[in-house]
Amino acid sequence: MSKQSAKKEGKAVNAAAAAATAPAPIRLGTDLGIENAQALHAKLAGRIDDMETVVLDAAEIERVHTAALQLFCLFCRDRRAAGREVEFLRPSETLRNAAALLGATTLLNLARAKV
Secondary structure, X not given: OOHHHHXXXXXXXXXXXXXXXXXOOEEOXXXXXXXXXXXXXXXXXXXXXXXXXXXXXXXXXXXXXHHXXXXXXXXXXXHHHOOOOEEEEOOOHHHHHHHHHOOOOOOOOHHHOEO
């Protein structure tokens, strides 16, 4: 095996190992109303110090209140200040519209989010 082949194989193994150890995305569910804000806060607080990118699966969101958007904004702000990333995976139209209405699309990085 050549050095170049071994190097490529080593990188592939390292990437696979990193993917295998990365925490699962946080599923946000369908309802992020005010009555669910405390549970959302607990989910986010538990991942605030993760070294890896925190992925929020936002595909199922059908209802979102301002309290949830405020939590997302604070979470994203605090993680970025610490040099860590947050990624919204497949953000629903409901989340995109609510964030746009409040001017939070840029802070939440929804313009670059994978749909």
